[in-house]
Amino acid sequence: MAKRPKVCIDRVLPADRMRFQSTVRRGGTVRAIIPIGKLWMNGSTLRVRFIGGTAAQQAKAKLQAQWWTQFANLKFEFNSAPDAEIRVTFDSSDGAWSYLGTDNQGIPLNQPTMNLGFLDGGTAAHEFGHAIGLAHEHQNPAGGIEWNEAKVLQDLSGPPNNWTPEMIRHNVLNKYRVDQVKGTKFDPDSIMLYFFPGSWVKSGVGTHANEVLSNMDKAYIASAEAYPKTAPTVNDATALKVNASKRTSAAIGKAGEEDLYKFTVTTGGNHVIDTRGPSDIVMKLFGPDSQTSLIAEDDDSGVDTNALIRAGLIPGAYYVQVRHYRSSGVGNYTIKVQRV
Numbered sequence: 001m002a003k004r005p006k007v008c009i010d011r012v013l014p015a016d017r018m019r020f021q022s023t024v025r026r027g028g029t030v031r032a033i034i035p036i037g038k039l040w041m042n043g044s045t046l047r048v049r050f051i052g053g054t055a056a057q058q059a060k061a062k063l064q065a066q067w068w069t070q071f072a073n074l075k076f077e078f079n080s081a082p083d084a085e086i087r088v089t090f091d092s093s094d095g096a097w098s099y100l101g102t103d104n105q106g107i108p109l110n111q112p113t114m115n116l117g118f119l120d121g122g123t124a125a126h127e128f129g130h131a132i133g134l135a136h137e138h139q140n141p142a143g144g145i146e147w148n149e150a151k152v153l154q155d156l157s158g159p160p161n162n163w164t165p166e167m168i169r170h171n172v173l174n175k176y177r178v179d180q181v182k183g184t185k186f187d188p189d190s191i192m193l194y195f196f197p198g199s200w201v202k203s204g205v206g207t208h209a210n211e212v213l214s215n216m217d218k219a220y221i222a223s224a225e226a227y228p229k230t231a232p233t234v235n236d237a238t239a240l241k242v243n244a245s246k247r248t249s250a251a252i253g254k255a256g257e258e259d260l261y262k263f264t265v266t267t268g269g270n271h272v273i274d275t276r277g278p279s280d281i282v283m284k285l286f287g288p289d290s291q292t293s294l295i296a297e298d299d300d301s302g303v304d305t306n307a308l309i310r311a312g313l314i315p316g317a318y319y320v321q322v323r324h325y326r327s328s329g330v331g332n333y334t335i336k337v338q339r340v
């Protein structure tokens with residue numbers, strides 16, 4: 001019998017994009033690449049709660065989740081915390097799927113964020129890849145896959161998937177726009193690529209099922225664009241004072257460096273956090289009192305190529321992560337938080 005493709009669904013929240021700020025460059029040209037904004041704060045500990053599943057299923061999921069943390073600056077803590085960031089069910093009638101990265105924060109706590117309905121090969125590693133913010137490699141706009149759409153629609157609309165044309169488009173056919181992803185060139189060995197048969201593509205050449213992390217997966221997840229181990233963690237965050245009289249001077253001193261700031265809001269209200277200076281800065285805001293809950297991300301809303309985030313903040317502790325837009329970029333900048 002022919003091998004049936006088991007295609008994973010990554011669940012993208014339709015309203016999610018609204019949480020992120022526009023990154024349209026002044027002058028009207030949209031940037032070629034915009035961070036997709038699903039990554040957790042670097043150095044995060046993500047709690048994982050298994051809901052059901054046998055000891056063997058749980059052990060396999062745990063083992064494969066940790067393939068990532070060997071390279072990524074993230075930790076998984078497996079416990080039964082009711083508010084765990086990642087909540088995994090093992091419902092064999094519901095396929096394999098996961099929400100992406102920080103989207104997990106938007107899921108009601110009484111619902112799972114991942115289902116491992118099957119655990120063939122590297123399925124759990126693939127789903128945990130989604131949970132830490134990775135999208136499907138077959139949807140990489142750099143992939144150049146030309147789908148044989150009629151055949152894909154025909155195969156996936158029947159059993160075992162029984163998907164609607166809309167689901168098939170979302171899960172397989174639609175490529176992310178180049179400006180929605182950050183990433184490398186197409187990687188045919190990525191664990192984030194699913195097996196599909198040659199009949200699904202015009203070239204007639206399908207993919208093989210990848211059951212382990214590829215070299216590019218390992219390099220990318222450990223890179224400055226994702227979760228570098230050399231970056232500061234929350235304990236090393238530099239304190240910023242809201243409405244300080246002077247801007248704080250800093251620099252991305254070497255390629256891939258990441259700066260981390262912490263500030264405390266005592267009086268709720270609208271706040272503006274911005275950078276100034278000659279560098280092309282990308283900024284993410286996390287909180288309140290959470291290193292995993294992303295509030296906003298920005299590239300170019302500030303002066304020139306600087307970042308600016310405007311957000312209504314309630315009292316609590318917030319973290320600001322600053323990187324250079326280019327992974328090879330270095331340069332000076334200043335940063336300030338104001339209540340406006």
Ligand SMILES: [Zn+2]
Nearest residue numbers: 008009010136
């Ligand atoms: Zn998937």
